[in-house]
Amino acid sequence: MSIDARSSSESPQATSSRRPSRPESPRAAEGIAFRRLVGPLRKDPLQALSQIVQERDGAITRLNLGLFRPYLVTRPDDVKHVLVTRARDCYPRQGMMWDAMQRLVGDNIGGEGDKHAEARRALQPQFAAGHLREVYPGWAPVVTRAVDDLVQRRAPGEVFEIYWEATRVIHRAVNDLFFGGRISVEDAELVGRAVRTATTSIVPRLLVPWMPNLIPLPGDRRFRKSVRTVDRVIEPLVKAAREPGNAGIASMLARRGRTDRQIRDELVALAVAGSESTAVALSWLPVVLADHPEVEARLYAEIDAEIGSDPGADENATPTLEQLERLTYTKRVLRELLRMYTVGWIIPRVAQQDDVIDGVRIASGSIVVISPYLTHRLPQAWPDPDRFDPDRFTPEAEKARQKQFRDGVPDLAFGYGHHACLGQQFFEMEALLILASLLRRHRLSLHLPSGSSPIRPKPGLALNPDRDVQVTLEPRV
Numbered sequence: 001m002s003i004d005a006r007s008s009s010e011s012p013q014a015t016s017s018r019r020p021s022r023p024e025s026p027r028a029a030e031g032i033a034f035r036r037l038v039g040p041l042r043k044d045p046l047q048a049l050s051q052i053v054q055e056r057d058g059a060i061t062r063l064n065l066g067l068f069r070p071y072l073v074t075r076p077d078d079v080k081h082v083l084v085t086r087a088r089d090c091y092p093r094q095g096m097m098w099d100a101m102q103r104l105v106g107d108n109i110g111g112e113g114d115k116h117a118e119a120r121r122a123l124q125p126q127f128a129a130g131h132l133r134e135v136y137p138g139w140a141p142v143v144t145r146a147v148d149d150l151v152q153r154r155a156p157g158e159v160f161e162i163y164w165e166a167t168r169v170i171h172r173a174v175n176d177l178f179f180g181g182r183i184s185v186e187d188a189e190l191v192g193r194a195v196r197t198a199t200t201s202i203v204p205r206l207l208v209p210w211m212p213n214l215i216p217l218p219g220d221r222r223f224r225k226s227v228r229t230v231d232r233v234i235e236p237l238v239k240a241a242r243e244p245g246n247a248g249i250a251s252m253l254a255r256r257g258r259t260d261r262q263i264r265d266e267l268v269a270l271a272v273a274g275s276e277s278t279a280v281a282l283s284w285l286p287v288v289l290a291d292h293p294e295v296e297a298r299l300y301a302e303i304d305a306e307i308g309s310d311p312g313a314d315e316n317a318t319p320t321l322e323q324l325e326r327l328t329y330t331k332r333v334l335r336e337l338l339r340m341y342t343v344g345w346i347i348p349r350v351a352q353q354d355d356v357i358d359g360v361r362i363a364s365g366s367i368v369v370i371s372p373y374l375t376h377r378l379p380q381a382w383p384d385p386d387r388f389d390p391d392r393f394t395p396e397a398e399k400a401r402q403k404q405f406r407d408g409v410p411d412l413a414f415g416y417g418h419h420a421c422l423g424q425q426f427f428e429m430e431a432l433l434i435l436a437s438l439l440r441r442h443r444l445s446l447h448l449p450s451g452s453s454p455i456r457p458k459p460g461l462a463l464n465p466d467r468d469v470q471v472t473l474e475p476r477v
């Protein structure tokens, strides 16, 4: 696909990320015409968008899709402008696109402004490294028991979908953190399924954000039903969180004087932000390992060396936090996986005022799309971006990248700015613990019937695999 600059009213801009040294009057973004976009986007949207970004060296581009004409912003310094510099006054997380989501997660941590800041201040200490260390000894055995149950449920060699099994483990892990163990396994799974249904049935509304709520769209009824299910389970737990002596994030929020509604909103937002993203990330792992036997061998070797695979050793031992911290290669595999298969692949914002980004005029009301997935494919930040290479995340490589990109960051897997992911450290701890507990005794293999096409990413609200990822577990001895 080539660039059609005719929709731009002015001459094309230099594609360097360097800013002009003297002020120039803002220009219109180069655009790509509808007829050139529609075919490639329909055929393979990620490939089409990646090609645009590479051809334009990441310069701001307007996608002319009829009524929907978003600006694509991918260079680290331009992303910083939207998510940090003008984040609060010009690109707050509000407007039509967020209205739909806020019907599920509320407008506290899922909102903007003072209410968001207050919610974030209340939640942050629960996700700080020091606090996670404190809760680890009580929490980790819950996770290893959930992994043991998975292994018991699945016979060696049985084919199953990793997403749902990972989700079951993750729900037990996060619900213990949220409610201090006061939610049953059945209720945890019910909430998980309802959240998944809500986040998938909302997609039609996100695609036509200007559609008034009064006009029904496909998915609306399923969405409302899922929200009712979530509330039916969560509301009594929120009330119970006020009883003295209870543990978990819900009780901590109650002690900090948050209202029932606020506590409900925070917990649902955490469930939406934390559970599905983690399950999708873990679903990509067998896909990546099947294609990269050398990475797989190093990962198992590290787990054997640091955690131990001796089946005669204590069967029920939970890996210690110190052991997890030594899984540096496994952690790099997870980070590279999130670079290439960026679960949070898109971060939309709507300009609330006229603005100029890198000399390009952005009118108030325009949709600005940040795509971590596309930023992760900029060759100037990630040479040979389609190659899977965990060693991009060695401390030396990270230091060199930081030096190269003083303005903005090229690694956006967990967002950036005042909405950056609260749960990143929790995700790392949780994912490493699940992998260490599972892989020390079992080999996880992708099951791809012969003749199947390779599994590829499919963009939706999250970047899912394009079909259910099927796997098997075999004892390693």
Ligand code: HEM
Pocket: 093, 109, 110, 120, 174, 269, 270, 273, 274, 275, 277, 278, 281, 338, 343, 344, 347, 412, 413, 414, 415, 416, 418, 419, 420, 421, 422, 423, 424, 426, 427
């Ligand atoms: C693979 C795992 C995860 C990925 C890729 C991920 C990614 C992200 C991204 C990209 C954002 C920024 C969204 C924006 O700017 O609009 C975000 C925000 C957030 N994430 Fe995560 N996340 C993950 C896991 C988690 C977990 C485990 C939790 C908590 C249990 C969590 C809680 C949150 C919260 C609360 C926010 C909103 C923060 C705010 O608006 O102030 N995330 N996440």
